[in-house]
Structure formats: C-alpha cells, structure tokens
Amino acid sequence: MIRFLSRRLAYMALTLLLVSLVSFVIIQAAPGDYAEIFAAQKAATGAIITLADIEAMRIELGLDQPWYVQYGRWLAGALHGDFGYSWAWRRPVGEVIAERMPLTLTIAFATLIFMYAVSIPVGIYSAVRRYSFGDYAFSIAGYLGLAIPNFLLALVLLYISQQYFHQSVGGLFSPGYENAAWSWAKVQDLLAHLIVPVVVLGTSGTAFLTRAMRAAVLDELNKMYVLSARASGLSPMQLLLRYPVRMALNPIASTLGWRLTYVISGAPIVGYVLALPDTGPLFLNALLNQDMLLAGALIFIFCALTIIGTFVSDLLLVLLDPRIRLE
Amino acid sequence: MSALAEIPVLSVNQLSIAVDNDGTPVPITDDVSFTIGRGEVLALVGESGSGKSVTALALMQLLGAGLRIARGEIVFETHDGFRTDVVRLGAKGKAIEALRGARMGMIFQEPMSSFSPIHTIGAQIAEVVQVHEKVGRAAARARAAELLGKVGIPDPVGALDRYPTEFSGGMRQRAMIARALICKPSLLIADEPTTALDVTIQGQILQLLRSLKREFGMSILFITHDLGIVAQMADRVAIMYSGRIVESGPVRDIFRHPVHPYTRALLDAVPRLGDIDRGRRIQPIAGAMPNIFDAPSGCRFHPRCPVRDMPRCAEKLPPRAEVEKHFVECIHGERELAK
Ligand SMILES: Nc1ncnc2c1ncn2[C@@H]1O[C@H](COP(=O)(O)OP(=O)(O)OP(=O)(O)O)[C@@H](O)[C@H]1O
Numbered sequence: 320m321i322r323f324l325s326r327r328l329a330y331m332a333l334t335l336l337l338v339s340l341v342s343f344v345i346i347q348a349a350p351g352d353y354a355e356i357f358a359a360q361k362a363a364t365g366a367i368i369t370l371a372d373i374e375a376m377r378i379e380l381g382l383d384q385p386w387y388v389q390y391g392r393w394l395a396g397a398l399h400g401d402f403g404y405s406w407a408w409r410r411p412v413g414e415v416i417a418e419r420m421p422l423t424l425t426i427a428f429a430t431l432i433f434m435y436a437v438s439i440p441v442g443i444y445s446a447v448r449r450y451s452f453g454d455y456a457f458s459i460a461g462y463l464g465l466a467i468p469n470f471l472l473a474l475v476l477l478y479i480s481q482q483y484f485h486q487s488v489g490g491l492f493s494p495g496y497e498n499a500a501w502s503w504a505k506v507q508d509l510l511a512h513l514i515v516p517v518v519v520l521g522t523s524g525t526a527f528l529t530r531a532m533r534a535a536v537l538d539e540l541n542k543m544y545v546l547s548a549r550a551s552g553l554s555p556m557q558l559l560l561r562y563p564v565r566m567a568l569n570p571i572a573s574t575l576g577w578r579l580t581y582v583i584s585g586a587p588i589v590g591y592v593l594a595l596p597d598t599g600p601l602f603l604n605a606l607l608n609q610d611m612l613l614a615g616a617l618i619f620i621f622c623a624l625t626i627i628g629t630f631v632s633d634l635l636l637v638l639l640d641p642r643i644r645l646e
Numbered sequence: 647m648s649a650l651a652e653i654p655v656l657s658v659n660q661l662s663i664a665v666d667n668d669g670t671p672v673p674i675t676d677d678v679s680f681t682i683g684r685g686e687v688l689a690l691v692g693e694s695g696s697g698k699s700v701t702a703l704a705l706m707q708l709l710g711a712g713l714r715i716a717r718g719e720i721v722f723e724t725h726d727g728f729r730t731d732v733v734r735l736g737a738k739g740k741a742i743e744a745l746r747g748a749r750m751g752m753i754f755q756e757p758m759s760s761f762s763p764i765h766t767i768g769a770q771i772a773e774v775v776q777v778h779e780k781v782g783r784a785a786a787r788a789r790a791a792e793l794l795g796k797v798g799i800p801d802p803v804g805a806l807d808r809y810p811t812e813f814s815g816g817m818r819q820r821a822m823i824a825r826a827l828i829c830k831p832s833l834l835i836a837d838e839p840t841t842a843l844d845v846t847i848q849g850q851i852l853q854l855l856r857s858l859k860r861e862f863g864m865s866i867l868f869i870t871h872d873l874g875i876v877a878q879m880a881d882r883v884a885i886m887y888s889g890r891i892v893e894s895g896p897v898r899d900i901f902r903h904p905v906h907p908y909t910r911a912l913l914d915a916v917p918r919l920g921d922i923d924r925g926r927r928i929q930p931i932a933g934a935m936p937n938i939f940d941a942p943s944g945c946r947f948h949p950r951c952p953v954r955d956m957p958r959c960a961e962k963l964p965p966r967a968e969v970e971k972h973f974v975e976c977i978h979g980e981r982e983l984a985k
C-alpha cells in the first residue's frame with residue numbers, strides 16, 4: 320500500500336515535470352520573444368527603441384541564456400506562483416490567473432459534484448428497475464444529454480434563464496452581492512448562478528456516468544456473491560447498498576481523474592459562450608493574442624490539476640478496493 | 647424414534663418450476679416430491695441440467711428472473727414448532743428473509759465467487775447474525791470467530807479481518823459453511839459444495855460437513871453428481887432426470903438394487919476396483935438428456951432407455967412403484983422392486 324502510493328506519487332511528480340516542459344516549449348514556440356514583443360509595443364506608442372535596447376533587455380531577462388537555463392528559471396518561478404509578465408494585461412501572469420481561478424475551480428468542483436450526485440443514484444435506480452418506465456425515461460434523457468453540443472445547451476439555457484428567470488448569467492454573483500458579506504441570501508445567489516454553467520458542463524458527463532453506473536450495478540447484481548448474500552437473508556436494499564453499489568463505485572471513482580480533465584478542458588468554450596469571467600475566456604484570448612507566458616501558465620495549471628485529480632482517484636480506489644491494498 | 651423425530655424437516659410435494667418462455671410457462675422440474683428427515687442427509691443426484699440447482703434455489707425462494715414455482719408445496723417444519731409452506735411465503739418480504747440464512751442455510755459450488763471480494767470475511771459472516779438477531783457488532787464478530795474456529799480455519803480471530811482473496815478455495819468453502827451455519831439452521835442446502843475443489847480438500851470438506859451435521863443436529867440436502875460422495879455422505883438418495891425424480895430411497899437399497907434404467911446406467915458409469923483387470927470398460931450413457939423445450943412424451947428417459955417397451959413408454963408417464971420407501975418411476979418398477 321505504501322509502495323503503491325509512493326510509486327503513484329513518483330509518477331505524479333514525473334508527469335508534472337514533463338507537463339511543465341511541454342508548457343515551456345509551447346511558450347517558446349511562438350515567433351518572437353518577449354523583448355521583441357515589448358519593443359514592438361513600445362514602438363507602437365511612438366517611443367524610440369534601438370536594437371541595443373532590445374539586446375540589453377534580453378540579457379536582463381535572461382533570454383540570451385541556453386533554453387534549459389531559461390526553463391529552469393521559469394519552472395522555479397512557476398513553483399512559487401511567478402509565471403512572468405503578461406504583456407496583454409500588463410500585469411504579472413500569476414495575478415491575472417489568481418483573480419479568475421477561484422471561479423473556474425468553483426465551477427469545476429460544482430460540476431463534478433453535480434455529475435456524481437445525479438449519475439450514481441439514477442444509475443442505481445435504472446439498474447434495479449431495468450426496463451421500467453423510469454429506466455427508459457432516464458435513458459432517453461441521457462442520450463439527449465450526450466447528443467447536444469455544450470455550446471448549444473449553453474445558448475439555450477442562457478436564453479431560458481434570461482427570459483424566464485430574469486437571471487443574469489455571467490459571474491458568480493448578482494451585482495449587489497459581489498462585495499457583500501457572506502449570508503444565506505448570498506449563498507443562494509451563488510448557487511443560482513452556478514446552475515447554468517454546471518448543467519452545461521456536466522450534462523454529457525452525467526449521461527455517460529449514469530450509463531456506466533447502470534452497467535456496473537447490473538453486472539454486479541448477476542454475481543454469485545449477491546445470490547449468496549440473499550441466501551443469508553439480506554433484504555434487497557441492504558444487499559444493494561452493501562455489495563453491488565460499493566463494487567460499482569470502483570470504476571466510477573477510477574475515472575475521476577479524466578472527468579476532471581474533461582470538465583476543465585470543456586470549461587473555456589462554455590465560459591466564453593456564457594461570458595463568465597473565469598479562466599476560459601482568459602485562455603482563449605491569451606492564445607489569440609500570443610500572450611504566451613499567460614497561455615503556458617494556464618496550460619501548466621490545467622494539466623497539474625488533472626494530474627492531481629488522477630492521483631486523488633487512485634487514492635479513492637485504494638480506499639474502496641482492498642485488492643489493490645493487498646497487492 | 648419419537649413422534650417428533652418422524653416429522654420431516656422438509657417435505658416437498660409435487661413441486662413444478664417453470665421458466666417463462668415469451669409468456670408461456672415451460673416446466674423445468676415437474677412433480678418433484680421428496681422429504682428430508684431430522685438429522686438426515688438426502689443426496690440429489692442427476693446429470694448436468696436435470697434441475698437440481700433450480701430445485702435447491704426454489705426451496706429458499708431464490709429462483710432467478712424468469713423462473714417461478716408453478717405448483718406444489720414446500721413444507722418446512724423445525725423442532726421448535728415453526729412450520730410454514732415456503733411456496734406460500736412468496737419470494738419477497740420479511741417472512742422469507744427471516745427464513746433464509748437463519749432456518750435454512752445454503753452453500754454453493756463456487757467458493758471463489760460466493761464472497762464479495764471487497765469486504766472482509768468477518769464482516770460478511772457477522773452481518774448474517776446481525777440481520778437475524780438483535781446483537782451488537784462485537785458480539786456478532788465473536789460469533790463469527792467462533793464459527794470460523796469450528797469449521798477449522800486457523801487463527802479465526804485474525805481471519806475475521808482477512809479478505810476472500812487471501813484464502814484458498816478450500817478455506818473459502820469452510821468460511822462459506824461458517825456463514826451458512828452461524829444462525830444454526832435446521833436445514834443446510836449444499837449445491838455441489840466440493841465440485842470446484844481438488845480431491846484431498848474435497849475429502850476434508852465432506853468430513854467437516856459430517857461432523858458439523860452431528861454437532862448441530864441439522865439435516866442436509868446434498869446436491870452432487872458424484873456417486874462416490876453419495877455413498878460417503880447420504881442416508882437417502884433421489885435420482886433426478888430431466889426435471890423429474892425417477893428413483894429414490896435409502897442409499898444402500900439403491901446402490902445394491904437399482905431399479906430405474908437411468909440409475910443403473912449412472913451406477914455402471916462409476917469405475918470400480920478390478921474393472922481394469924477384468925477388462926471392463928466404463929459404459930457411458932448413450933444419448934443426451936432432452937432439452938427442456940422439447941421434452942419427450944411419456945417417460946422422459948425412453949429415447950435413451952435400453953429396456954424400453956414401445957410404444958407404451960412414449961405414451962404416458964410410467965406409474966410410481968414403492969417398496970419400503972424405495973420409489974421408482976418406471977413401467978418395470980413394480981416387477982423389479984419385487985425381486
Ligand atoms: N434462469 C433460467 N432461465 C431459463 N432456464 C433456466 C434458468 N436456470 C436454469 N435453467 C434451465 O433449467 C434446467 C435445469 O438447470 P439446473 O441449473 O437446475 O441444472 P443442474 O441439475 O443444477 O445442473 P448442473 O449439474 O450443471 O449444476 C437447465 O435446462 C437450465 O438450462
């Protein structure tokens with residue numbers, strides 16, 4: 320068990336290192352370096368920049384050093400939250416991201432909770448009441464959920480919530496609550512704002528997980544140990560919750576890592592469509608503007624989050640399944 | 647024998663189990679009747695697919711989806727005066743759940759898959775006590791450890807916290823027996839409990855079941871297709887063919903004087919010492935058991951029967967003949983039994 324975890328931790332560190340390298344390569348891949356962009360910007364405002372100035376700046380920023388030195392510096396900075404300077408925002412990258420990350424994380428976690436909270440009970444229900452009206456209804460809803468593209472769902476929900484609920488979408492709070500102290504009303508306001516992005520981001524994942532949960536529970540219900548537990552006098556409910564559901568949770572838990580990836584990588588488009596002030600539009604604009612330090616930092620953070628998610632799902636698996644612990 | 651001792655623990659009368667085939671019920675077992683006395687071991691023997699497992703499951707109302715009891719009664723009566731018809735209890739609800747695992751226990755062929763792999767042995771045994779009796783967790787665990795000791799598992803207290811994967815097949819079957827017996831049932835149903843085990847382990851498990859039977863004073867329905875096991879374990883034997891019991895009686899009678907041609911064929915298929923010296927080859931039974939969906943008319947064994955009397959055997963079910971608790975269902979039955 321300790322060996323399993325330490326091995327996983329080592330993998331995680333290694334993957335993080337690789338990801339940081341990839342992020343750095345992406346940053347470097349854009350034409351021109353920071354000094355040139357800076358010079359171009361200055362020149363556009365009418366200032367006179369000489370080649371010598373640019374060279375001096377290069378040396379000052381360390382851009383004349385070999386790539387691995389630059390990479391080392393960037394990585395060391397990144398580990399302290401210093402990702403360099405965004406020329407588009409004219410502010411440190413770390414600051415820009417820190418402003419928007421909480422919203423991204425809130426939406427991501429709310430989406431995960433939504434997906435699991437809906438798919439696990441619905442999946443169990445559909446398995447136990449297979450071929451019932453409810454099972455069919457959920458199946459149809461699930462296929463719709465899988466088929467509708469996120470952006471379309473976003474637009475539809477946007478329309479509905481503006482039109483019928485007079486709810487402003489965008490941001491986490493209505494204007495009045497933004498700076499107000501925490502209160503029940505503020506929490507309600509927060510939840511109301513989360514509904515649309517969470518549903519948009521979570522629907523297809525929920526549909527997928529529901530199918531997976533249904534299949535897993537059905538699989539377990541046919542196993543010999545279920546019959547043997549029934550022969551011991553357990554009632555259907557005791558039995559269901561104690562055995563098949565516990566077993567079915569394993570594949571669900573093991574996919575947590577890439578669920579998180581999905582939520583985070585799906586977020587930019589949804590954030591853009593819904594005009595959320597989260598990291599989604601930030602990332603898209605950074606790419607469009609070739610604001611590479613910002614884009615690279617975001618890629619690195621997104622990847623790091625999913626790697627951590629995978630590690631957490633490994634941990635969950637170990638807790639759920641003794642066979643891994645014993646191995 | 648006292649009067650009470652003569653009341654069987656279980657008497658199954660004309661039990662028919664049917665499978666639902668697109669709305670029309672097709673019988674899998676037909677008119678199955680047998681009794682099991684107190685402290686008695688009844689062996690149910692028959693070819694694969696003859697309906698042994700289905701019958702065993704029906705006794706606890708555990709038939710799978712699509713199968714149901716079409717007719718008959720299963721009267722279960724224990725020494726403390728509890729009496730019920732399992733068929734009437736139905737497959738759902740508190741009454742049948744209170745019976746399962748407490749008054750009737752069951753063990754299966756596959757000790758490997760009879761436990762959930764992600765729960766400890768101790769939890770899975772102790773829970774049976776907690777389901778049926780008002781006892782705390784600690785007391786239930788203590789009982790589980792006691793039973794694990796009784797079935798011969800070394801370090802029973804330590805075994806409580808082990809997982810099934812840490813046990814060998816034989817050990818798992820022992821644990822399974824502990825689970826089935828922890829509430830001291832009056833009847834144990836054992837569906838080929840040793841088929842998946844190798845021969846030495848098989849012998850140990852049979853030995854264990856015999857001694858536990860004595861200690862607990864229970865009756866056993868022992869399903870097998872191994873006549874050697876029947877000779878070791880059973881007091882009486884019932885031979886099942888294609889969903890019907892074709893012959894039943896005390897083991898000695900049936901082994902010494904088999905009447906039904908199917909029983910004879912089964913006994914002929916057992917290798918005996920000296921066969922090789924005498925140059926005798928084992929005679930396999932020619933033909934195959936009929937599919938339940940096109941069972942032959944009349945006696946179901948007649949297409950394979952070496953002594954059939956056509957067309958009589960194909961026309962209607964042969965009558966049931968009996969001499970001193972030895973029953974047989976064959977047109978030659980009466981004549982042969984009289985010999
Ligand atoms: N759930 C089911 N649905 C349909 N048919 C079934 C079902 N379960 C069993 N059967 C059929 O009932 C018949 C008897 O099966 P059963 O499992 O009782 O045989 P068995 O005597 O226990 O054989 P074995 O020695 O292989 O265990 C078989 O023909 C089988 O195909």
Ligand SMILES: [Mg+2]
Nearest residue numbers: 698699700837
């Ligand atoms: Mg069977």
